[in-house]
Amino acid sequence: MIHILSQRTRDIVKSTAPVLEQHGTTITTVFYRNMFEAHPELLNIFNHANQSQGRQQTALANAVYAAAVHIDNLENILPAVVQIANKHVSLGIKPEHYPIVGKYLLGAIKEVLGDAATDEILDAWKEAYGVIADAFIGVEANMYKEAREQENGWNFFKPFIVARKVQESDIITSFYLKPADHSNVPAYQAGQYISLRVSIPGEKYTMIRQYSLSQASKPDEFRISVKREADNDPNGMVSVYLHNQVNEGDTVEVSPPAGEFVLDATKTTPVAFISGGVGITPMISMLGTVATATPERPTVFLHAARNESLAAFRADVENHATSMSNLKHQIFYATEPNGFITQEVLESYVDTTGDAYVCGPVPFMEAMIRSLRALGMKEEQIHYEFFGPAIQISE
Missing domain, CATH: 2.40.30.10 (Translation factors)
Structure with a gap:
């Protein structure tokens, strides 16, 4: 449960949303620069490549903007909180890191917006940040406890x-x-x-x-x-x-296993695994789980690779197929005729009454998800995960 902010604080924070949409990435770029200058030890945690490519700055800017937009009902951002909290626990983020982030985030808002960032605005954001940080700390404390107390579990590294x-x-x-x-x-x-x-x-x-x-x-x-x-x-x-x-x-x-992009292994309804490139890695785990737990389950496994030399796990797929009575599988090579997973391919393979799991490069995933939606699959039937900072798929 996320603590409720005063109406005045919510009104002020919401009023800053257009400014955050315009200047958010500039603010988060200044934030990371200043925080790392003061706390270089945090570079042991953060992904330097995502920093250098601007991906982390953009992801944080989107998160701050989303918080402003949804400030009237922060429950709406709970799914994002859980996804990010999984990543935080996997990285070893601790409660004492949050005040540091808050200090430099507010400082960056002031530095970028100047006089437009009034004391009233900064105070409202300080209160809002405190509530959101407490939500993360609470969710992550439960995750750390669960990881530590499960059989053979531990925390951190x-x-x-x-x-x-x-x-x-x-x-x-x-x-x-x-x-x-x-x-x-x-x-x-x-x-x-x-x-x-x-x-x-x-x-x-x-x-x-x-x-x-x-x-x-x-x-x-x-x-x-x-x-x-x-x-x-x-x-x-x-x-x-x-x-x-x-x-x-x-x-x-x-670090211990984490993540919300998981197979519902209790289901026996049709399931399709659709992957491109290295996005096959979670899918081969899911396929192996179905082969062991529910081998009768109607299953489709489709994988796209640039060419045969880059396609991994063909032997694994064939091995799982021997124990599964209802598996259809196909690998598509971009170098061959009909070497792409098109909407027509999905229509011929995928039972749209079941679930689909999708993972791969961003353009591949966007194409697959749009095609599955066009075939009539609902949002709750399509499960996907982007590698790296969170990205949204537009309609």
């Missing part, structure tokens, strides 16, 4: 050994991870992710990245499958390090 390293395609490699203390791992839901924290030689700060768990839950190990990004891609530093320098027997730090 724990050493894991790379037990096996397996190449899945020309650009995707799987890492099988086992706890360094020889304990088992907690059960997780298909679709969840873990964070890896690494110290790369020559880099001042640790780096954290989220990776989907790419196999159905097993008691003794996690598997992640990492796409190697280009050497000159700022977002690729960790993936290149994992591919080139992390070997079997090496240690990485891992």
Whole structure:
């Protein structure tokens, strides 16, 4: 439950929405710059690539604007709070970080807006930020408690050994991870992710990245499958390090499973898994879960890859197919005729009375979701997740 603000505070905050829409990214850019100058230790937590590419600034600006728009009913932003809170818990965000963020966010509003940011406006935003921060802290406290108290659970980061390293395609490699203390791992839901924290030689700060768990839950190990990004891609530093320098027997730090993009494994109604590129990683976990838990379930597995050398998990799909009585699966290669998942393809494969799970590059996902909607699927039937800061799909 989110604490109710006074009507006057809500009116003031809501009145700032047009200004935030116009200047939001400038404000959040100034915010991050000033906060990191004063608290460089926070660079051990934040994704430097998202910072350099402006993605994190845009995501935060959108979140602040959404808070202003929905200030009369902050319950409307609770789903976003839960999604972001999962990410925060995976990164190890703590309650003491919130006052720091609040201080520099208000300072950035004042710096960018100047005299337009009156004391009345700043006081209203200070109160609103306090309420929203308390909501995050409360949600995250429950998540930390659940992660800590589940069997084999823990909080923050724990050493894991790379037990096996397996190449899945020309650009995707799987890492099988086992706890360094020889304990088992907690059960997780298909679709969840873990964070890896690494110290790369020559880099001042640790780096954290989220990776989907790419196999159905097993008691003794996690598997992640990492796409190697280009050497000159700022977002690729960790993936290149994992591919080139992390070997079997090496240690990485891992946070507990998190995330809301999960398979409802209790259902037996039709389900379709639709992925592009490395978006296959949570889908292969979901497929494996269906193969184990409900092998009779009518299932469709469609995957799009640029070419055959880049397509991962073909053997996994074939292996799961042997235990499933009602699976239709197809891999589409962009280099071949009819090599794309079109609306016509979806119409021929997908039972629109069931559920669809979609993951992949943003343009791919936008096309798939619009096509599924055009075929009559409702919002609650279509489940999707973007990798990286949250993005909205327009109608």
